[in-house]
Amino acid sequence: MKLPRLLLAALGLAFACQVGAQSKYPERPVTMIVPFAAGGPTDVVARIVGEHMSRTLGQQIVVENVAGAGGTTGITRGAQASADGYTIMMGHMGTHGAAPALYPGLKYDPAKDFEPIGLAAGTPILIVARKNHPATDLKSFIEWLKTNGDKVNMAHAGVGSVSHSTGVLFNSVVGVKPTFITYKGTGPALNDLMAGTVDFMTDQIVNVAPQVQGKTVKAFAIATATRSPALADVPTTKEGGLNGYEVSAWNAVFAPKGTPKEIVAKLTDALDKALDDEGTRKRLLDLGGVIPEKSGRGGAALQTLVVSEVARWTPVLKGSGDAK
Ligand code: MLT
Secondary structure, three states: OHHHHHHHHHHHHHHHHHHHHHHHOOOOOEEEEEOOOOOOHHHHHHHHHHHHHHHHHOOOEEEEEOOOHHHHHHHHHHHOOOOOOOEEEEEEOHHHHHHHHHOOOOOOOOOOOEEEEEEEEEEEEEEEEEOOOOOOOHHHHHHHHHHHHHHOEEEEOOOOOHHHHHHHHHHHHHOOOOEEEEOOOHHHHHHHHHHOOOOEEEEEHHHHHHHHHOOOEEEEEEOOOOOOHHHOOOOEOOOOOOOOOOOEEEEEEEEEOOOOHHHHHHHHHHHHHHHHOHHHHHHHHHOOOEOOOHHHOHHHHHHHHHHHHHHHHHHHHHOOOOOO
């Protein structure tokens, strides 16, 4: 019978074309979805690492900002994109750690619906306020928060975002309930903080470091065990007398589930080379970013991180009563 040979030949040709396409990948620009507004920490990290990844891949990585729902709108779009390597995304501790606790109808599973490419940068959290705030240190700021209750306006980038999750944790540790003001990213939130139209937020260092250095916002503390070299004058929360609030976020690259392994490997290699590049490292370090050690890079390490972060944040956020 001719059919099987014809069918086999067609299948063989299709397979050969697929293998050929993978070996030539990428043959056109790659879209990197950033699930928040331009100018915020996720966007900044994406553009810094994306620029060097473009050089390694030989094709432009084009950032597309798709904001909304604490980053889950953009990540949902990325998860549902063709698994051909031409759509990747920059997720983070919010979209791939906090979101499942806050979105019962979440259309993706952070641990199952992606091919993890690798961690891009750790981003310590700072407590930052408008520059004309009357408090002079973390202790007096917390007293002010307690005195002013829900008259205080606290910015975040949507339920489940890093600024929301770390803000909910801060409020529960301190015992306050400010009024939340939602933005499409902490880039726009920072503009209002600088304008003084919102009181404070907990945000990633790579977003606020230049403004803290330029004194256009006031940083009361950094929520890590040791100070950041990029902001050496900003005390830790512990130094400021606040125990139980040490938290860092992270940003990481993901591809849709089913992206061919050869393509995943090329993306992981490009990210790794970006994090080894002196110029790229300097840009991230100058903003207070934490560059993952070699052992913390790649898909397996990121997958382990995602699983542990979902497990960590679910009880914190489900119990907070601030889910919506
Ligand atoms: C951003 O890029 O705007 C932030 O990551 C938002 C957030 O998660 O707080």
